Amino acid sequence: MVDIVNVVKSFGDLEVLKDVTIHINDKEIYGIIGQSGAGKSTLLRCINGLEDYQSGEIIVNGIKVTRDDQKQLHQLQKTMGMIFQNFNLLNRLDVYDNVALPMKFWGMKTNTPEARKKIEGLIKMVGLEDKIHARPRELSGGQKQRVAIARALVLDPKILLCDEATSALDPAITRGILALLQQINREMGITIIVVTHQMEVVKQICRRVAFIKDGMVLAEGRPEELFVKPEKDVKKFLQQDSELLPQTGVNIQLFFTDKSSDPVITMMARELDINFSICWAKLEDFRHNVYGSLVINVNEKDKEIVEDYLDRQGVAWEVL
Ligand SMILES: Nc1ncnc2c1ncn2[C@@H]1O[C@H](COP(=O)(O)OP(=O)(O)OP(=O)(O)O)[C@@H](O)[C@H]1O
Numbered sequence: 417m418v419d420i421v422n423v424v425k426s427f428g429d430l431e432v433l434k435d436v437t438i439h440i441n442d443k444e445i446y447g448i449i450g451q452s453g454a455g456k457s458t459l460l461r462c463i464n465g466l467e468d469y470q471s472g473e474i475i476v477n478g479i480k481v482t483r484d485d486q487k488q489l490h491q492l493q494k495t496m497g498m499i500f501q502n503f504n505l506l507n508r509l510d511v512y513d514n515v516a517l518p519m520k521f522w523g524m525k526t527n528t529p530e531a532r533k534k535i536e537g538l539i540k541m542v543g544l545e546d547k548i549h550a551r552p553r554e555l556s557g558g559q560k561q562r563v564a565i566a567r568a569l570v571l572d573p574k575i576l577l578c579d580e581a582t583s584a585l586d587p588a589i590t591r592g593i594l595a596l597l598q599q600i601n602r603e604m605g606i607t608i609i610v611v612t613h614q615m616e617v618v619k620q621i622c623r624r625v626a627f628i629k630d631g632m633v634l635a636e637g638r639p640e641e642l643f644v645k646p647e648k649d650v651k652k653f654l655q656q657d658s659e660l661l662p663q664t665g666v667n668i669q670l671f672f673t674d675k676s677s678d679p680v681i682t683m684m685a686r687e688l689d690i691n692f693s694i695c696w697a698k699l700e701d702f703r704h705n706v707y708g709s710l711v712i713n714v715n716e717k718d719k720e721i722v723e724d725y726l727d728r729q730g731v732a733w734e735v736l
């Protein structure tokens with residue numbers, strides 16, 4: 417649905433995107449995560465043609481995104497809804513008119529029975545039917561984002577681009593918005609690209625994620641692959657390095673990335689007849705599957721038999 421191939425983008429001398437290649441499938445929820453300044457918003461703005469890029473190409477639904485052909489670009493932009501951290505609602509308009517705005521912009525009538533049905537249907541879908549004539553200042557942050565989502569869907573887009581859509585919301589409200597995005601993806605078949613610096617967001621809804629740093633894709637994959645056994649840069653981003661591990665003995669981190677339910681730890685203690693301590697552990701919920709990792713501290717003399725045992729059990733591990 418979205419093919420980003422070797423895209424390079426600079427602002428003056430500042431190269432913000434350096435050879436970015438990402439392929440996003442139809443009906444996928446795809447995450448783009450990275451530190452502030454990594455180039456995430458710039459990439460999103462290139463996808464919907466708000467920004468130009470110097471080389472490479474971006475193909476959306478078979479059509480190249482280029483600012484050279486304004487007419488084609490506008491048609492393409494119609495197929496991409498966008499939501500932002502700060503909602504971007506017009507304060508003087510009520511919920512109905514805010515949602516209707518893109519139709520007005522495209523010269524469509526917003527008072528015909530079909531238009532009303534469409535707009536009211538979307539407002540109902542985002543759960544705001546009792547606020548249909550409220551102004552943005554009368555709404556909470558979560559409600560404002562729901563209005564913005566309804567507005568982004570009013571032209572029947574194929575793709576929804578979300579730039580830090582939940583970054584200003586508290587965790588409970590964030591969960592509600594994420595559930596709504598999943599519903600939109602599932603029921604309307606809309607491809608969703610989520611730009612965020614919140615790992616929670618990616619874990620909860622994204623099927624795949626790209627980690628970008630300094631304008632480059634450093635890692636890509638399923639969130640559970642990327643975050644449970646993170647490579648160096650991702651680990652640094654997650655600030656997961658533990659400084660509390662014992663200074664003596666050997667610290668071995670075990671990774672549980674599938675649904676294996678074997679009680680490996682207790683089996684190992686019994687079968688090898690050794691003792692060790694558990695120093696650190698973390699279990700995480702990735703779209704309803706639980707994955708995790710665990711650090712054990714073993715005696716130097718047991719290091720090899722433990723490593724050998726873990727290999728035989730098919731458990732991924734590394735010495736810290
Ligand atoms: N219009 C612009 N002109 C010049 N530089 C820009 C412009 N927009 C962004 N930049 C620079 O490009 C880099 C990437 O910015 P971008 O907004 O894409 O980062 P981001 O990953 O979205 O960060 P954040 O998480 O803070 O939103 C930054 O160094 C920024 O200063």
Ligand SMILES: [Mg+2]
Pocket residue numbers: 456457458579580
């Ligand atoms: Mg940004």
